[in-house]
Amino acid sequence: MVYIGLCLGLGDGFQVGDLIGAAVGSGLGGGISNELQRADEATLRALNLEWVNSPDSYIYHRKRHRGEAVRRLLLIMPHPQTSAPSTSFAVQFPDGYVACLAIADIANQLMFTMAGYGFDLDWVGQKQNLGFIPTDLGNSLPVEIWSGQNQHLVAIPYNTPHQFIY
Missing domain, CATH: 2.30.29 (PH-domain like)
Incomplete structure (x- = not known):
């Protein structure tokens, strides 16, 4: 995630704001993944995200196989x-x-x-x-x-x- 943010910032010249934006975006992405991992079945169903608990999901495997x-x-x-x-x-x-x-x-x-x-x-x-x-x-x-x-x-x-x- 950080790399994507940094690459997007190169289009208009690299600035310190690009680095901060990339770091914040990466943190948000990791936080969303962690929250999805903690969500219960009812919450995921309400958000139409049941796939998170299927074997096709990396979050499923991360939760089930200890990291x-x-x-x-x-x-x-x-x-x-x-x-x-x-x-x-x-x-x-x-x-x-x-x-x-x-x-x-x-x-x-x-x-x-x-x-x-x-x-x-x-x-x-x-x-x-x-x-x-x-x-x-x-x-x-x-x-x-x-x-x-x-x-x-x-x-x-x-x-x-x-x-x-x-």
Whole structure:
């Protein structure tokens, strides 16, 4: 949010007011998100915001899985409907839950959103590191095989500074 406010201020020359406006806007956005997280079902229904408590909502996952996502994952796993190998971007929460992301068209822009499904890591009995792959940022990421209970997937965990879940 702060970055958007700062970029909008560059059109007429950067001024101190642009920085203050960006900070205030960011604070309001975070405050709204926190209040939505605390709202009860009746309040959300009255505001037509029931979607906040659905698995498609990041606020739902943040509330249910003890806080903000702690890292991102690139997964190669069976598709939940067809079982064919597929890639999926995901985020992992503090309690270990992995929520998959989907690409949605929002206001004519493709954006990552919560896919509404994911999995707990309680089935993972073994994580085997296959090695590392280099990135264009000059670092290397681990490539792991997670296996257990006749299930397997390839995971590439990474931490990237970010303002959003994707």
